[in-house]
Amino acid sequence: MININGKLVEENQASLSIANRGFAYGDAVFETIRAINGKVMFWEDHYFRLMASMRIMRMEIPASFSPEFLEKEILSLVKENGLDTHAARVKFFAFRQEGGYYKPTTREIGFIITAEELQNAFYLLNEEDYEVELFKDHYITSGLFSTIKSNNRAINVLGSIFASENGYENCFLINEKKNVVEALNGNLFLRKGDKIKTPPLSDGALNGITRKKLLEIIKTLPDLSIEEASISPFELQKADELFITNVICGIQPVTKYRKKKFENKSAKDLLSKLNVKARLG
Structure with a gap:
């Protein structure tokens, strides 16, 4: 129905x-x-x-x-x-x-x-190989309009076709300033040491609900710091961990970007805390 x-x-x-x-x-x-x-x-x-x-x-x-x-x-x-x-x-x-x-x-x-x-009531961590590439054919425009979920998703569709044709699980999208904004289907988080970054909404990042919840969670953790700041493509290969968030999968760890392979330590810990938050409403 x-x-x-x-x-x-x-x-x-x-x-x-x-x-x-x-x-x-x-x-x-x-x-x-x-x-x-x-x-x-x-x-x-x-x-x-x-x-x-x-x-x-x-x-x-x-x-x-x-x-x-x-x-x-x-x-x-x-x-x-x-x-x-x-x-x-x-x-x-x-x-x-x-x-x-x-x-x-x-x-x-x-x-x-x-x-x-x-299939699953709460979030499970997908630890299978998940390789991502940068999609550079078209740009997201930074600003307020890109933060909403409208049905103008042509860039996401083209990016998903590019990923499928080239054997990638997902792609990162960039804005006109060449900053990395998000993935095709969710927000991006980058961890380097004990610092986590996610692109700001002013860069054109989707105002994701799971993004918001993770920001709330990370701010309560004494061993991690969180920053909303622009991410350049050069930072991706220097990161210890990359993960993508959305309301359906929760947290999806990236295992490989170009020649760099990543761990999923923070993603695993944060996913358990996200499930707790979901249960509590």
């Missing part, structure tokens, strides 16, 4: 108009959310990021879009799909309703929610 504007419909009966502004102009934002046993993980953070993204896109937020209403819509779909006792990946799309050529003729907002099962 899929939730379209509050109505549950069978997946094979769901349809999207070719005039839909999300499809036609990328006039949409979305949230990827993890639900466990009928509970939305980090819902407050997801909700406020969604609202911030809609404001950046100058969407007129409906009065009905309260945290309680949207959470209820998500969980009703999760339950309808028989996933309320499982882990689920939920996607919430918000878009301006169709009308207008580039310039919208309506400010009304529509939404679509999808849910599918995930």
Whole structure:
């Protein structure tokens, strides 16, 4: 089942108009959310990021879009799909309703929610080989717009095709200043000694929920320090550890970048702490 504007419909009966502004102009934002046993993980953070993204896109937020209403819509779909006792990946799309050529003729907002099962309730560390390369064909633009989850993901798509064609698991993306911003599907963290760095939002890094939670966790640890600072491509091979974060996998250690191989000591420790935070809500 899929939730379209509050109505549950069978997946094979769901349809999207070719005039839909999300499809036609990328006039949409979305949230990827993890639900466990009928509970939305980090819902407050997801909700406020969604609202911030809609404001950046100058969407007129409906009065009905309260945290309680949207959470209820998500969980009703999760339950309808028989996933309320499982882990689920939920996607919430918000878009301006169709009308207008580039310039919208309506400010009304529509939404679509999808849910599918995930194998594991909480995060497990993937210690298999995970080689990453730099994708340099196109740049992310530094600034506020790049921090939101809009459906303008052409660079990520092209980067994933490049990775697939060349045998890499992922790619790092750079901005117009040639700073490393993030991976194709998550935020980047770099550890050198007892210092961890992650690109700042001002460089164009996605305002990731897992990124936010890890910043909170690392700030409480006496043996590690955290800094939000630009990362140059030259720093990647000097690092002791690189890892990628997102709400679905949690933390993904990078095992190899070019000729450099990396350990995963901090990733393993931080993942256990992230699971604790997820359990506590």
